[in-house]
Each structure stands twice: as C-alpha cells, then as structure tokens.
Amino acid sequence: MKLTIERAALLKALGHVQSVVERRNTIPILSNILLSAEGDRLSFSATDLDMEIIDEGFAQIDVPGQITAPAHTLYEIVRKLPDGADVSLSFSGDDPRLVIQAGRSRFNLPVLPAGDFPVMSSDGLSSRIAVDTNELIRLIDKTRFAISTEETRYYLNGLYVHTVNEGGETKLRAVATDGHRLALAEMPAPEGAVGIPGVIVPRKTIAEARRLMESAGETVDLQVSPQKVRFEFGAAALTSKVIDGAFPDYMRVIPRDNAKILTLDNDLFAKAVDRVATISAEKSRSVKLAVEPGRITLTVRNMEAGQAVEEVEVDYDGEPFEIGFNARYLLDVCGQIAGPQAEFRFADPASPTLVVDPVDPGVKYVLMPLRV
Amino acid sequence: MARCPACASPRTVFHEELGTLSIAHMDCDAFYASVEKRDDPSLRDLPVIIGGGKRGVVTTACYIARMSGAKSAMPMFKALKLCPDAVVIKPNFAKYKEESRRIHEKLDRLTPLIQPLSLDEAWIDLTGTERLHGATPAQMLARLQAEIERDIGLTVSVGLAPNKFLAKIASELDKPRGFSAIGAAEAQSFLANKPVNILPGVGPATVASLAEIGLRTVGDIAAADLKLLANRLGSGGMRLHRLAHGQDSRIVDPDQARKTISAETTFNDDLHKREDLEDELWPLCEKVAKQARQEGVAGRVATLKLRTPDFKIHTRRRTLAVPTQTARTLFQVARELLSAEPRGLAYRLIGAGLTEFVDADTAGADMFADEERRALKSETAIDALRGKFGAAAVVTGRALKGR
Numbered sequence: 001m002k003l004t005i006e007r008a009a010l011l012k013a014l015g016h017v018q019s020v021v022e023r024r025n026t027i028p029i030l031s032n033i034l035l036s037a038e039g040d041r042l043s044f045s046a047t048d049l050d051m052e053i054i055d056e057g058f059a060q061i062d063v064p065g066q067i068t069a070p071a072h073t074l075y076e077i078v079r080k081l082p083d084g085a086d087v088s089l090s091f092s093g094d095d096p097r098l099v100i101q102a103g104r105s106r107f108n109l110p111v112l113p114a115g116d117f118p119v120m121s122s123d124g125l126s127s128r129i130a131v132d133t134n135e136l137i138r139l140i141d142k143t144r145f146a147i148s149t150e151e152t153r154y155y156l157n158g159l160y161v162h163t164v165n166e167g168g169e170t171k172l173r174a175v176a177t178d179g180h181r182l183a184l185a186e187m188p189a190p191e192g193a194v195g196i197p198g199v200i201v202p203r204k205t206i207a208e209a210r211r212l213m214e215s216a217g218e219t220v221d222l223q224v225s226p227q228k229v230r231f232e233f234g235a236a237a238l239t240s241k242v243i244d245g246a247f248p249d250y251m252r253v254i255p256r257d258n259a260k261i262l263t264l265d266n267d268l269f270a271k272a273v274d275r276v277a278t279i280s281a282e283k284s285r286s287v288k289l290a291v292e293p294g295r296i297t298l299t300v301r302n303m304e305a306g307q308a309v310e311e312v313e314v315d316y317d318g319e320p321f322e323i324g325f326n327a328r329y330l331l332d333v334c335g336q337i338a339g340p341q342a343e344f345r346f347a348d349p350a351s352p353t354l355v356v357d358p359v360d361p362g363v364k365y366v367l368m369p370l371r372v
Numbered sequence: 373m374a375r376c377p378a379c380a381s382p383r384t385v386f387h388e389e390l391g392t393l394s395i396a397h398m399d400c401d402a403f404y405a406s407v408e409k410r411d412d413p414s415l416r417d418l419p420v421i422i423g424g425g426k427r428g429v430v431t432t433a434c435y436i437a438r439m440s441g442a443k444s445a446m447p448m449f450k451a452l453k454l455c456p457d458a459v460v461i462k463p464n465f466a467k468y469k470e471e472s473r474r475i476h477e478k479l480d481r482l483t484p485l486i487q488p489l490s491l492d493e494a495w496i497d498l499t500g501t502e503r504l505h506g507a508t509p510a511q512m513l514a515r516l517q518a519e520i521e522r523d524i525g526l527t528v529s530v531g532l533a534p535n536k537f538l539a540k541i542a543s544e545l546d547k548p549r550g551f552s553a554i555g556a557a558e559a560q561s562f563l564a565n566k567p568v569n570i571l572p573g574v575g576p577a578t579v580a581s582l583a584e585i586g587l588r589t590v591g592d593i594a595a596a597d598l599k600l601l602a603n604r605l606g607s608g609g610m611r612l613h614r615l616a617h618g619q620d621s622r623i624v625d626p627d628q629a630r631k632t633i634s635a636e637t638t639f640n641d642d643l644h645k646r647e648d649l650e651d652e653l654w655p656l657c658e659k660v661a662k663q664a665r666q667e668g669v670a671g672r673v674a675t676l677k678l679r680t681p682d683f684k685i686h687t688r689r690r691t692l693a694v695p696t697q698t699a700r701t702l703f704q705v706a707r708e709l710l711s712a713e714p715r716g717l718a719y720r721l722i723g724a725g726l727t728e729f730v731d732a733d734t735a736g737a738d739m740f741a742d743e744e745r746r747a748l749k750s751e752t753a754i755d756a757l758r759g760k761f762g763a764a765a766v767v768t769g770r771a772l773k774g775r
Contacts (some may be wrong), residue, residue, distance in 0.1 A: 026602075152672060152691060152728075179694075179738035248693065252738040284487045352739050 001039045001065025002090040007081050007102065009057035014075045014095035016055040016215075016236050017046040019069040020208060032068035034117045035089070036312070037061045042089075045117070046071055051205050052238040053212070066114035067091045077107055089251045108325075120239050121353040125230055129197040130191040131172070133216050139174040140210050142185035142363050145332050147203050148178035155245030159206050161229075162198025163189050170194050175250050181329045182250060182366040183336070197226045205229070209238055254366055255354045258345035262291065262316040266342040270334035272298055272310045277327035279305040286370050287327040291346070292320035300327075323349040324370040333365045383513060387718060389555035390532075394499040394509040395624065397539035398516075400475070401548035403492035405434035407471050408461050410525040419458040423448050428638050431463050434514045447683060468492075474524055480610075482512055487624045495536050497624035521549075537572060537620035559618025564591030571615050573608065581605065582656075590616045633667075634675065635659040636723025642681050644718040646711070654699070654708055654770045656724045661699040662755065664726055665748075670695035670735040671726025674702050676709040679721035687714070695735040698747040702726060 017033055019262045025031045036046040043056035063280040077100060081087065097108040140159065148156035160175045170189040175182065189278040201209075213220060214234035223230040230239045280300045290297040293316055299302055300308045323346060334342060339359030346353050387393075400406065406424040409415045419437035423430045430451045433442040440455035452458060471492040479486050482505070485497035498509035505512050513530050520528050529550040531542025538554045541563075545552040554562055563570070568590060569579050585604060587593050593601070594616035602607030614620065635656040643649050653676075664671060672695045678686045688709040696702055706724045736745060754766045 153693070177739070179740055182739065248740050350745075357409070366735055366739065370737060371733065 001035070001037050001062040002066055002088070002092075003042055003059045003061045004086050004088045005042055005057060005059035007078060007083065007085045007087050008061070008258050009073075009077050010087055012215075013042075013044045013055040013057045013236075014071075016077055016208050016212060017044045017053045018071045018209040019054045019211070020046045020048055020051055020076045022048050023072070029068060029112045029118070031070055031072070031119070032112055033074065034066065034068050034070040034114055035149060036066045036114070037089075038064045045119070046048045047104070047118055047120060049118060049207065050202065051238065053208065053236065053238045057235075063090075065091065067098060068112045069109045070177075073109060074100070081105065103150050117253050120228075122223075122228070122230060122239055124225040126194060126196050126225060127227060127274040128223055129190055129196070129220040131190050131193075131222050132187075133213055133218055133220050135187045136209070136220055136222075137213055139172070139185045140206055140213075142336050143174045143176040143334070144203070144206055144210070145182040146176040146178060146181050146183040147206070148176075149203075150178065153179070153246055155200060155243055155247060158200040158202045158243045160198060160200050160247040160250075161224075163193050164195060175247070177248075177250060177366075180326065180368050181333065182253065182256070183333075184250070184364040184366075186362045196224050198247070199224050199226070199229050200245060200247055200293040201229055202240065202243055205238070208240075212236055212238060253352055254364060255345065255347055255352050258347040258351075258354055259314075259323070260291075260318050260346040261345070262296075262318075262344045263341050264296070264312060264314040264344070266334055266337045266340060269314075269342065270331055273327055273330050273334070274299045274313050276308040276310050277331070279308050280327055281305075285329075286324050287329045287330065288324045290320070290321060291316060293317045321346070321349065323353070325353075325367055328372055333367060336363065336365065341356055374606065387553045387555060390510050390533075390553055391508050392445065393532045393534055393553055393555065394497065394501075395533055395535055395539050396496040396498060396509065396513055397533075397536070397543040398479070398496060398529075398762055399511075399529050399543045399547070400492035401527045402434045402438075403471075403526070404432040404463055404468055405437075406526050407468055409434065411467075415459060415583065419455050420453055421448075421455070421458045421460050422463050423451075423460060424462055425435045425637070430479055431460075471524065471526065471706055475520055475526070475528075478516060478519060478523075482516065485626060485695050486626045487626055495539065495624045510553070517549075517551065535618075535620040536622050536624065537615055538618060540572075541570065554618075556618065560591075560594060560616075563616065563618060564589065564594065566590045566591060568612075570651055571612055574612070578608075631729075632675070632725050632727040633660050633663045633669075633671070634677070634723055634725030636721055638721045639680075639719075642718040642720050643715055643722075646715070649710060649719065649722055650707055651770060652722050653710070653724055654703055654768070655720070656708060657699040657703040658768075658771070660724055660726055661697055661751065664697040664729075664733070666757065668732050669729040670697040670732040671702075671730040672730060673726070674705040674709075675723075675725040675727060676706045677721070677723035677725065678710075678713065681718055681720050683720075686713070691728075694741040694744050695728075695732075696726070696739055696744055697732055697735075698744060698751050700747040700751070701744055720774045 021031060030048065036043045040058055041056045042059040043054060045052060045054045046085060057337050081102045086119050087100065087102045090099045098111050100107040141158060147159060156178055162173055164171050164173050172189045172193050173186040175184045212233050221232035227241060228239060230237060275289060276298045277300060279302050279304050280286060285310040287300045296312045296314050298310045337357045339357055341358055343356045343358055344353060349369055353367045353369060355367060357363050392675040405420045407422060411754060420434040421430055421437050422432040429449050430442060430444050430446045430448060434651055437455050437458050442451040442455045468491055477495060479494060483496060483498055483501055486493040490736055500513060502508055513532060517528055517530055520526060529543050529547045529548040532553040533540045533542050534556045538559055542554045565676055566589060568574050568582050568588060570590060586738040587596055593612055598613050601613050637652055637656060673689050673691050675689045676685055690705055690709060702724060757765050
C-alpha cells in the first residue's frame with residue numbers, strides 16, 4: 001500500500017472514526033483502525049465490536065492495499081502535523097511497519113494484518129430512510145439526558161426509537177427514561193419509516209451519531225433491523241448493535257388527565273431552582289414546591305447546609321398543594337423547553353407530573369416526585 | 373507457616389508478616405451448637421446437632437458430632453445414621469441473634485469496617501488502627517478472641533491476611549479456636565496444591581469446566597494462560613486468575629452486609645402438585661417481604677429454591693424491572709419461575725428469597741413501580757393491623773388454604 005493524502009482530509013476522517021476505539025483493549029486489533037486504499041479513495045474503519053464507524057477521503061493511490069494501525073497514535077500524529085501538509089502512508093512487505101511521512105517528519109508504526117480486523121455485517125437492515133438532519137438532532141437533544149446509566153436496567157441504557165400511529169398520523173418518536181424522569185420527542189414519520197422495528201439505540205451510539213451529525217448534510221440515511229441500526233452521513237457511516245431487550249410500556253406512565261395546570265416563566269423558574277438547590281443534599285437534591293394561586297414557594301432544607309427559600313410568580317388558580325422534586329431533574333427538563341414558558345400538569349404529590357412546552361407540542365417530559 | 377515448637381499446633385505464633393497484615397476473617401466455632409452447650413453444660417461431652425425435624429437438614433453439628441461424620445447441610449436422617457446418639461436440638465434463632473449482637477458489640481470497638489457475612493462470621497479491616505489501639509491488628513484480634521471466650525463463653529477462629537479471600541481461608545486452617553495468618557509472600561505457594569473449589573465462586577459446574585481443560589489445582593490456574601481462562605469462563609476467568617495468585621482487591625464494606633433475605637420450608641411428605649407447592653410458597657414470600665420492609669430494603673433479584681427427593685438443590689433467579697419488597701411481586705415471580713420447571717416432579721423443600729438490595733425509598737420513587745406501590749400500600753396496612761391485633765387478624769385466602 002502506498003498513497004498520499006492531504007492532512008486535513010486525513011485528520012477529518014480519523015477524527016470521525018477514532019473516538020469509537022476504546023482507550024484500553026484486551027484484544028490488540030481493537031486498538032487499531034483499518035485503512036483500505038483503492039481507486040481514488042482511502043477508507044477508514046474503527047470498531048469496538050458493538051459499533052463500527054467508517055469514513056473515507058480522496059487520496060492519490062500509488063499502490064492499493066489494506067492494513068491496520070493504532071488508531072489513537074495515528075490520530076495524534078496527524079493532529080500535530082503542520083497545516084496543509086501532504087501525508088504519505090506506505091506499507092510494504094519488506095518493513096513490517098506503517099511508514100508515515102510528511103515534510104521532514106517520519107514515523108514507523110506497528111501494524112496488524114487487515115484480514116484479522118472484525119467487520120460488522122449489515123445483514124437484514126431495512127431500506128434507507130432519509131431523515132431531516134435537524135429534526136433528528138432535535139429528537140436526540142431533547143431526550144438523551146434522560147437515558148439511564150444503571151447497568152442492571154440495560155434496556156433503559158439507550159434511546160427508544162420507534163414509530164407510532166396517533167390520530168391517523170404516523171410519527172417517528174424517541175423516548176428515554178431512567179425511571180425517575182422520562183423524555184419524549186417526536187416528528188412526522190419520514191417516508192419509508194412506517195413499519196420499521198422499534199429499537200433501543202445504546203447511549204454511546206447516540207453520542208457518536210450526534211457528533212457525526214455536526215458535519216452531515218441536510219439528511220441522514222437511517223436503516224434499522226431488530227438487531228442493528230445504521231446511520232449514513234454522506235461518506236461516513238455508523239453501524240451499531242441495538243440493545244436486546246424490551247423497552248417498558250412508557251405510555252402507561254405518561255399522565256393524561258392531570259388537572260392542576262400551571263404555567264410559569266421557564267427561565268426565571270430554572271434560575272430560582274438552581275439558586276435554592278445550591279444547598280440541597282448531595283444525594284437526593286430534593287427541592288420542595290409549595291404551589292398556591294399566583295405563586296410557587298421553593299424551599300430547600302438541609303440539616304447541614306441550612307435553608308433556602310425563593311418565591312416565583314406563576315399562572316395558577318387551583319387548590320394549594322406541596323410537591324417535591326430532584327432539583328437536577330427539574331433543571332434538566334427546564335433546559336429542554338424551547339419557548340419562554342413551561343406548562344406543568346400535576347395530579348398529586350405522589351404521582352407523575354407532566355411538563356410540556358407550549359411552543360413545541362412534539363415533546364413531553366414526565367417527572368416522578370420525591371417524598372418531602 | 374511455623375508450627376509452635378512446644379506443642380506442634382499450627383496456631384500461628386510467629387509469622388514474617390504478622391505485624392503488617394490487617395484484613396481478618398472471624399468465624400465462630402460450631403456457633404449454634406456452642407451456644408446450646410454453653411447454656412446446658414450437661415450437653416458438653418455429647419454430640420449435638422442443631423436442625424429441624426426428621427426430614428430437615430443439619431444446621432450445625434458440634435465438633436463431637438463431626439467426628440462421626442455429621443456436618444452442616446447434611447440431611448438429618450443421614451446425620452443420625454452416622455451419629456445415632458446425637459442430641460438433636462431445634463434452632464433458636466432469637467437466642468443466636470442475641471449472641472451475635474454481643475459479639476458484634478466487641479467487634480465494633482475495634483473498627484467501624486466490619487462486614488458481617490452471617491450471624492457468626494465477619495470480615496474485619498484493621499488497617500491503620502495500630503496507633504489508635506497501641507497494638508498491631510494481630511495483637512488486637514488475639515485479645516478479642518480471648519475476650520469473647522471469657523465474656524460470652526464462645527470460641528472463635530481468626531484468619532489474618534492481606535486480603536479477604538486469604539483471610540477467609542486462613543480462618544479455616546486451624547479451627548476450632550484457631551488463629552492463622554497467610555502472608556502475601558507465601559500466598560501463591562500455599563494455594564498451589566489446593567483444589568480449585570477452594571476459590572470463592574467455584575462450584576461443581578466450574579470445577580468440571582476447568583477439569584476439561586486440565587486445571588485441577590489453584591496452582592494450575594495460576595500457571596494457566598489468561599486468554600484460555602477468559603475464553604472458558606469470561607471475566608470470571610480473569611477473577612480466578614487473580615485469586616489463584618493470592619490477589620483479591622475487594623474491600624471490607626460494612627454496607628454490603630446483608631446479601632439475601634430468604635425463607636424455606638421442608639415438607640412432611642414430598643409435594644409435586646403445582647397448587648400445593650404454591651400454597652407452601654405464599655407464606656414464605658410473605659415472610660421474606662415483611663423482613664425486607666422492616667429493614668427498609670427492596671430486592672432487585674427474586675430467587676426460588678427447590679430441593680428434590682435426591683437432595684439436589686435447584687435455584688432459579690430473575691432480575692426484576694423494579695426492586696420489590698412485597699409478597700405479591702415476589703410470589704408472582706417465584707410462581708413464574710416454578711411454572712417454568714418441568715411438571716410433575718416431586719420436591720421435598722421449597723424456598724423464596726430476595727437479593728441484590730437497594731434502598732426502598734429510591735426504588736419506590738420509580739415511575740414504573742406503580743403496581744409495586746399499590747401492593748406495598750396494602751401490605752404495609754396489613755403489617756399495621758397484624759401489629760395491633762396479632763398475626764391472625766388478617767389472613768389471605770391462599771394462606772388459609774395452606775393450613
């Protein structure tokens with residue numbers, strides 16, 4: 001293999017794929033990326049066995065070929081090379097190392113045979129569904145904060161992406177929950193999405209896909225099968241296993257007829273919550289909301305750190321009541337509200353509370369109260 | 373290990389690392405039997421077996437009974453065949469709990485880092501207490517041993533080592549009334565010729581799996597290729613490899629104290645009908661759930677235990693979506709586990725349990741726990757009624773049928 005490629009193209013492609021490579025691996029070849037030179041392109045592939053990212057860049061190929069080299073080292077080297085440099089990569093049977101040359105710099109890296117590199121099959125994937133990139137970004141950004149990190153409930157360690165038919169309209173919906181809060185965002189289903197299997201996309205995959213969307217075009221091509229999901233962003237593509245488990249029946253915990261409806265200024269409320277939470281206990285982060293017509297009184301009492309009280313004006317004219325929440329969960333939800341106002345719908349101090357965004361009917365948040 | 377030059381006892385009198393070892397394992401000698409013998413001196417020289425009924429199993433055999441071959445977990449009839457003149461005593465757990473509490477009072481004076489394993493067993497971390505006590509861990513433990521014998525009238529065995537695994541092995545070495553130490557330097561050579569089942573977590577299945585690749589002793593495992601072990605046993609293989617080298621990085625964790633809550637019952641006659649088994653299962657679930665509520669914990673895993681007439685034990689477990697502390701949920705899952713077993717088999721024992729505990733308040737605040745919350749409400753109400761008017765005040769139909 002012998003080729004020359006611009007540093008910028010090389011760095012971009014390496015940047016896309018190298019983050020999937022784990023820092024520490026028990027299987028040596030998983031620390032490497034696969035380089036394949038053919039035609040006028042150099043393609044890159046990296047995997048952690050659960051997820052695979054591929055990308056490619058134009059290069060001048062003198063001798064086509066394939067080899068694997070340490071991903072992080074290669075990335076670091078290319079990152080430190082001067083801007084605008086031409087980088088030549090070569091590997092021949094004579095020297096069992098990959099030679100990287102740019103200007104007066106020369107590196108020799110150990111390699112492992114390309115034939116040993118694990119490749120993820122894309123069998124059984126559905127046909128491509130073109131999804132508007134910004135809409136997909138919205139689905140992810142509005143929900144990913146609620147993905148559980150609790151390993152025992154592995155089936156909550158991802159974003160549940162599926163289609164639903166409500167009122168004759170099919171929607172592509174993403175739901176995440178950790179049992180304490182739930183986030184739901186949906187968009188009109190893109191063409192071809194009807195009938196795709198619902199999949200739980202792992203947290204790491206969501207993070208990588210989201211990163212790659214930054215440099216994607218107007219649409220992202222999505223393919224799913226009951227075992228796998230694939231995102232294509234132009235030349236780069238991410239294929240990942242999905243979580244093998246059943247996502248709980250989340251509709252059952254989304255309150256439908258919570259009658260105590262309250263509207264508030266989202267920004268003022270969030271800032272007040274953040275202020276009083278300064279002294280909340282590390283573990284529960286509990287904040288009490290005393291709701292009465294026209295206002296909420298936020299109280300945090302902490303045996304060691306003291307007490308904090310703040311009043312916020314709200315639009316509410318029902319019965320007074322008290323309810324407690326984890327301040328961090330409350331702030332997470334406030335952070336997702338796009339409009340100036342947030343609408344809270346309460347039932348009672350022990351039942352789930354629904355939070356909606358008056359300017360975006362496509363999102364819903366559910367918060368489980370704490371005992372106060 | 374140096375034997376005492378005067379009496380050739382393996383009890384540790386000198387050890388290179390004795391001044392530096394600080395993780396200990398303490399175990400009472402034939403605990404239940406010793407308590408009974410202490411309270412009734414006429415039993416002192418007789419073989420004593422603690423256990424329930426003719427069909428039960430041996431809970432504890434005293435050292436005299438052990439000489440005839442009786443040992444704990446053995447079926448009672450078998451133990452009595454080996455040791456026909458044994459005095460059989462039904463266990464009195466309230467009494468043993470009280471003695472356990474008295475021993476723990478003494479332990480607590482040494483360090484807060486105590487991890488109880490059962491009523492009569494605990495790991496103790498004395499690291500860094502030397503200046504506080506003005507004595508090395510070994511000296512403090514020897515004093516503790518003498519004090520327990522003097523004040524409570526029970527003997528304990530102590531193992532001292534650089535980690536939990538070796539400490540537990542050390543405490544077994546010189547039982548009863550033993551005191552042994554295993555140092556880091558000698559650990560590997562000491563373990564080398566021991567059978568693999570000395571390692572924690574290695575049961576008959578793993579023994580067989582290891583034998584297939586020619587590994588029979590701990591030394592074999594220590595010398596084996598790590599990749600081979602990992603291939604065979606997954607991450608458990610890497611754990612065994614470390615243990616075989618005498619390495620164990622688990623800490624003495626006082627919060628990890630309680631591992632399971634369980635209850636079981638042995639039938640007078642073997643049962644094989646699903647309904648009969650379920651009738652026996654329900655009160656056990658009630659008992660386990662009540663204990664969990666009292667301790668403020670909820671179990672993430674439900675277990676079912678069955679013993680067949682040939683004394684094979686089958687345990688089945690399932691991880692729950694939401695940790696539970698209610699009989700309703702536990703029974704529901706245990707019943708499902710039972711129905712997954714082949715039909716028509718007879719059993720002599722059934723048991724139910726909860727394990728992998730979490731704080732009950734956190735578990736109850738989960739949005740998918742609505743059924744559990746409802747069940748909890750009714751069961752706490754029943755607890756309250758029974759507390760006021762006695763256990764018979766509220767009886768479920770199922771429990772009534774079982775009588």
